[in-house]
Amino acid sequence: MEKVIGLITCNYSAKESSALTESRPVASLPYFGRYRLVDFALSNLVNCGIRTVGMVMPYNYRSIIDHTGSGKDWDLDRKNGGLFILPGSAFGTSRTGARFLLRDLIHNKAYFKRSNADAVICSTANFVFNIDLDEVYAAHKESGADITVLTKTASEKDNDVTAFDVIDGRVQGVRQGVNFGDTMFLDCFVINRQLLLDMFDWYAPTDYLDLFEAMAGDFGRVDVRTYDFGGYVAPIFNKRTYFRANMDLLDPRITAELFPVDRSIKTKTHDTPPAKFEVGSRVLNSAVSSGDRIYGSVSDAILGRNVIVEAGATVRNSIVMQGCVVKSGARVENAIVDRGNVVPAGTELRGTPEEVLITEKAHE
Amino acid sequence: MSKKECIAMLLAGGQGSRLGALTSNVAKPAVSFGGKFRIIDFALSNCANSGINTVGVLTQYRPYLLHSYIGTGEAWNLDERGGGVAILPPFATQTGGTWYEGTADAVTQNLGYIETNDPEYVLILSGDQLYRMDYADMLATHKRNNADLTIAVMPVPWEEASRFGILTADDDGRITKFSEKPKKPDSNLASMGIYIFNADLLVETLKEDANDQNSAHDFGGNIIPKLLADGKRLFTYKFEGFWRDVGTISSYHETSMDLLGPNPAFDIFSTDFPIMSNASTRPPAFVGKDGTIDDALIANGCQVYGTVKHSILSTDAYVGERATVIDSVLLPGAVVKDGANVVRAILGENSVVEENVSVGSVDTTKDTAVIGNDVVVGKGEN
Numbered sequence: 221m222e223k224v225i226g227l228i229t230c231n232y233s234a235k236e237s238s239a240l241t242e243s244r245p246v247a248s249l250p251y252f253g254r255y256r257l258v259d260f261a262l263s264n265l266v267n268c269g270i271r272t273v274g275m276v277m278p279y280n281y282r283s284i285i286d287h288t289g290s291g292k293d294w295d296l297d298r299k300n301g302g303l304f305i306l307p308g309s310a311f312g313t314s315r316t317g318a319r320f321l322l323r324d325l326i327h328n329k330a331y332f333k334r335s336n337a338d339a340v341i342c343s344t345a346n347f348v349f350n351i352d353l354d355e356v357y358a359a360h361k362e363s364g365a366d367i368t369v370l371t372k373t374a375s376e377k378d379n380d381v382t383a384f385d386v387i388d389g390r391v392q393g394v395r396q397g398v399n400f401g402d403t404m405f406l407d408c409f410v411i412n413r414q415l416l417l418d419m420f421d422w423y424a425p426t427d428y429l430d431l432f433e434a435m436a437g438d439f440g441r442v443d444v445r446t447y448d449f450g451g452y453v454a455p456i457f458n459k460r461t462y463f464r465a466n467m468d469l470l471d472p473r474i475t476a477e478l479f480p481v482d483r484s485i486k487t488k489t490h491d492t493p494p495a496k497f498e499v500g501s502r503v504l505n506s507a508v509s510s511g512d513r514i515y516g517s518v519s520d521a522i523l524g525r526n527v528i529v530e531a532g533a534t535v536r537n538s539i540v541m542q543g544c545v546v547k548s549g550a551r552v553e554n555a556i557v558d559r560g561n562v563v564p565a566g567t568e569l570r571g572t573p574e575e576v577l578i579t580e581k582a583h584e
Numbered sequence: 585m586s587k588k589e590c591i592a593m594l595l596a597g598g599q600g601s602r603l604g605a606l607t608s609n610v611a612k613p614a615v616s617f618g619g620k621f622r623i624i625d626f627a628l629s630n631c632a633n634s635g636i637n638t639v640g641v642l643t644q645y646r647p648y649l650l651h652s653y654i655g656t657g658e659a660w661n662l663d664e665r666g667g668g669v670a671i672l673p674p675f676a677t678q679t680g681g682t683w684y685e686g687t688a689d690a691v692t693q694n695l696g697y698i699e700t701n702d703p704e705y706v707l708i709l710s711g712d713q714l715y716r717m718d719y720a721d722m723l724a725t726h727k728r729n730n731a732d733l734t735i736a737v738m739p740v741p742w743e744e745a746s747r748f749g750i751l752t753a754d755d756d757g758r759i760t761k762f763s764e765k766p767k768k769p770d771s772n773l774a775s776m777g778i779y780i781f782n783a784d785l786l787v788e789t790l791k792e793d794a795n796d797q798n799s800a801h802d803f804g805g806n807i808i809p810k811l812l813a814d815g816k817r818l819f820t821y822k823f824e825g826f827w828r829d830v831g832t833i834s835s836y837h838e839t840s841m842d843l844l845g846p847n848p849a850f851d852i853f854s855t856d857f858p859i860m861s862n863a864s865t866r867p868p869a870f871v872g873k874d875g876t877i878d879d880a881l882i883a884n885g886c887q888v889y890g891t892v893k894h895s896i897l898s899t900d901a902y903v904g905e906r907a908t909v910i911d912s913v914l915l916p917g918a919v920v921k922d923g924a925n926v927v928r929a930i931l932g933e934n935s936v937v938e939e940n941v942s943v944g945s946v947d948t949t950k951d952t953a954v955i956g957n958d959v960v961v962g963k964g965e966n
Contacts, residue, residue: 253868254884292658293865472870472887479867481900489659491860493852494619494883494896495869499845503877507868510620510884513853523868 223338224357225301225413226265227331230258230345231278231308232319236380236458239580240558247345248283249462250541250559252469253509253524255487256287257456258345261408263485265341266294268353272301274331276308276324287488294486304331319344319382319407320431326420337413344407348454348465350478350485351408356447360410365445367415370406372449374398380457381405382432384446391444394432403446405432406453415442452477463556463576466522466539470505492525500531509542516546524559533563537573555579588666590723590780591703592636593691594627596711597644597673597684602832605932605956606915611643613711614650615836616915616933618843618852618859619883619898622653623830624711625861628660628669633857634719636707637667640697642690644674644683659862672697686801692790698783706786708779708803714839714850715827716857717778722821726780729757732816733785735808736778738823748774749804751820759818764804773820775804776827785816826850837930837952840896840913844879866899874905883916890920901931904939912944915957932957 230247240249247258258275265273273296277284290296291303306328309321320342325332332340339360341353351370360368369391371384378398382405385393398404423434435442452474454465469475479485492511497503504519511526516533524542529535533546536553540546544557547565554571560582563569571577600612607615613624624641631639639662643650656662657669672694674683684690691698691708698706705726707719717736726734737751745766752761752771763769781789789807793799799806812818826849830836842849852859866885871877875888882888885900890907897903901914904922911928914920918931921939929944935955937943941963944953955961 255867469867470870472872475867475870481866484865485867486865489863489865491858491863493859494881494898496853497877497880497882497892499879501877503871504875505871505873507870508882509868511853 224268224270224410225332225335225337225340226270226273227276227325227340227342228258228261228265228273228345229276229308229320229324229342230281230284231276231321231324232344232346238459239578240459240462240556243558243581244283245278245280245345246456247278248287249456250524251348251456252466252475253507253522254490255485257348258284258287259485259487260348260350261343261345262288262294262296264349264351264353264408265343266296266486267483268357270341270353271296271298272304272335272337274304274306274328276306276328278308281305289488293488306331319346321427322420322423322429322431322434323427325416325431326424326427329417329420332413332417335413339410340413340416341410342408346456347406347408348456348478349406349449349451350480350483351449351451352483357410359447360445363445365443366412367442367444368410368447369444370408370449371403371446372406372453374400374402374404376400378404378455378457378461381455382407384444386446389445390439391446392439394436404455406449406455459556459576459578463539467520467537469507469522470520475507490525501529516548530565538576558582588638588701588703590636590705590707590719591638591640591698591701592631592707592709592719593694593698594624594631594639594641594709594711595687595690596624596641596650597690598712599645600712600831603830603836604833605954605959606833606836606930607646608956609646610649610957611645611647614653615830616898617714617830617836617840619881619896620863621852621859621861623714624650624654625660625859626714626716627709627711628654628657628662629858629860630715630717630719631709632660632662632860634717634721636719637662637664638670638701638703639668640670640672640694641711642672642684642694644690647671647673653862655862660860670697686806687803688790688793688799688807689801691786692794692801695787695790698787703783706781706783708777708781710777710829712831713776713827713829715776715823716825716854716859717823718857719780722778723780725757725821726819729819730817731780731819732782733808733811733818734780734821735759735818736776736823737773737820738776738827739772740774742769742772745769745772745774749777749808751775753820757820757822759812759820762808762812762818764809773822775808776823777804777829778821779803780821785811833930833952833954837913837928840930841894841911843881843896844894864899869897872905875903890922898933910946918955927953929953929955931955932959934958936960938962 296303383398383402495512501514502517509525515531516529520537530548541559549566550563555577558581596613600607869882869886872889876891883899889905898916902919915933917934923940924937925942927944
């Protein structure tokens with residue numbers, strides 16, 4: 221898709237903060253062992269042939285840049301185009317609603333202006349799904365819409381997700397928070413590039429708003445249509461949805477849908493050897509990443525890379541991130557153990573299924 | 585090592601015919617090993633870890649997978665300005681062209697590559713061996729000895745010595761005798777097929793050898809004996825770590841099994857001299873509710889719903905419900921369907937063992953079973 225460029229706003233901080241997002245933006249939250257949330261937005265864009273992607277950065281961007289580097293692992297280390305690191309608002313946009321803060325877009329006007337693309341596909345990094353954007357773009361062109369927004373019917377209440385009021389596939393209004401049955405916005409849309417540049421002028425006086433908030437009175441003149449996505453979607457705005465979206469992947473059908481070989485989710489590659497299941501280990505219903513060494517018991521768990529579970533240790537219904545060591549006889553249950561932690565021998569880290577215990581990232 | 589002080593010539597053209605079905609459609613250096621690696625990863629990683637950034641890879645037999653796997657050498661950090669990986673297949677000139685006939689001939693035909701890079705030293709390597717070696721240390725030894733040629737050697741069991749090129753050296757490590765596969769070895773120091781030559785001497789010697797009608801153009805058989813007879817300074821570089829040439833099905837199987845157990849002879853987890861690979865990005869391995877795994881290496885993308893014991897599952901391998909895999913190696917994408925049994929076997933890439941079919945035998949007097957790449961084993965076929 222030569223005529224389309226991408227934009228990912230990575231500076232949306234979780235409103236409901238937890239230890240997981242104190243040390244990093246949501247975009248670089250580890251997910252399913254070896255991935256980061258931003259991998260989905262990046263991979264969806266490059267999988268349809270887009271080779272120019274701008275990323276609007278939060279102030280604490282270290283972990284994002286560490287992850288993306290030059291963009292090589294997404295084929296974004298291009299002579300022309302490639303990965304553009306764009307400055308974002310100093311303190312992120314934790315305010316409800318503003319995922320595509322106008323000010324952030326306008327400040328990076330040059331990125332859009334210098335392009336000769338017909339359209340821009342914009343996305344946040346808070347949603348997990350794998351979609352063929354070629355089809356979305358084809359639908360966008362066919363309908364002649366100004367903007368095509370990706371949507372799905374909400375299956376539960378979520379205050380952090382944006383809802384659209386839709387009549388006959390055309391957006392009439394926008395509001396924050398979805399209830400069961402609402403049309404929820406997947407934070408991903410196609411917009412004609414020239415229209416986006418025009419909107420920078422239209423909405424300059426209210427640049428503190430989200431693009432769609434600013435548009436709220438304009439749905440009569442701006443033709444915004446929905447593209448309903450039928451696949452698996454997980455919005456991740458708090459620790460509960462984060463935990464559940466990980467655990468969903470213990471269902472191989474969902475994993476197969478999210479990580480097909482022919483439309484793969486790309487991520488930073490590492491030279492870690494295969495996981496080693498040592499003599500006497502016991503692993504059930506779990507995802508185990510490369511570099512892991514398991515001597516103890518693991519069930520209903522997701523282990524990041526280079527995790528060691530020593531003999532006599534137990535990990536149950538938990539996420540254990542990269543580089544953690546669960547020492548002999550220790551017990552981790554209903555917990556999220558952030559990266560680099562050592563769970564001392566014989567100790568317990570235990571939450572409940574309703575209230576998962578989170579340990580913050582080890583200090584480096 | 586400074587940048588063009590030493591370049592490597594990596595011999596990767598061999599067919600590896602004794603690996604049978606595993607090399608029916610790929611060259612031996614491209615054969616998968618250890619769950620996520622290919623055999624050539626070890627030599628390329630050694631180069632990168634030793635600071636050698638210019639590597640010529642001599643290819644010939646079924647090169648497609650090998651070429652695409654090596655690519656620009658980026659996966660081994662070898663895509664550097666002023667260096668890089670060059671893939672060197674046989675080529676034609678105004679006076680014609682021939683296949684590579686022997687290890688020395690392959691390098692002779694690419695003397696132009698060496699001359700273009702103009703290094704002081706040339707490291708000759710095989711692309712089909714598993715080991716970790718710091719070539720910088722070997723080069724330091726070469727320079728310290730003021731040697732013309734340094735040969736990496738390792739002690740082998742006396743009873744196996746007659747299978748190798750055997751060297752006798754004096755107390756200073758200077759080689760006094762070399763015999764290719766001697767019937768009655770008087771030393772147990774075996775050549776590992778890893779050489780550092782002074783570049784000028786290598787070029788000169790290969791040019792002479794090319795004109796010698798009686799030469800088989802082989803480093804072990806012709807070049808080394810000639811230099812020794814000429815009184816050149818040939819020295820040994822003693823290596824005592826893990827080293828394997830996985831030349832046969834049984835050695836491939838044995839060496840794979842050596843990665844398992846509580847204290848494997850070859851530690852692929854060591855991080856100070858990492859083995860790099862051009863791996864595909866796949867999700868973590870998944871073990872189902874009834875999966876049982878005991879003593880195994882399981883790569884990303886694998887799914888295990890049955891029983892796996894003392895085995896290696898490479899990227900995207902699949903073991904179905906009630907299936908059993910014991911003492912086996914599943915290469916990338918191999919599928920063992922529900923209820924199948926695989927014992928002491930090597931399953932080629934993307935091969936399939938159909939439901940309730942058995943492959944291999946626990947009887948260790950029988951050969952290791954091998955299923956070729958892309959082969960489907962159905963009922964009554966095995």
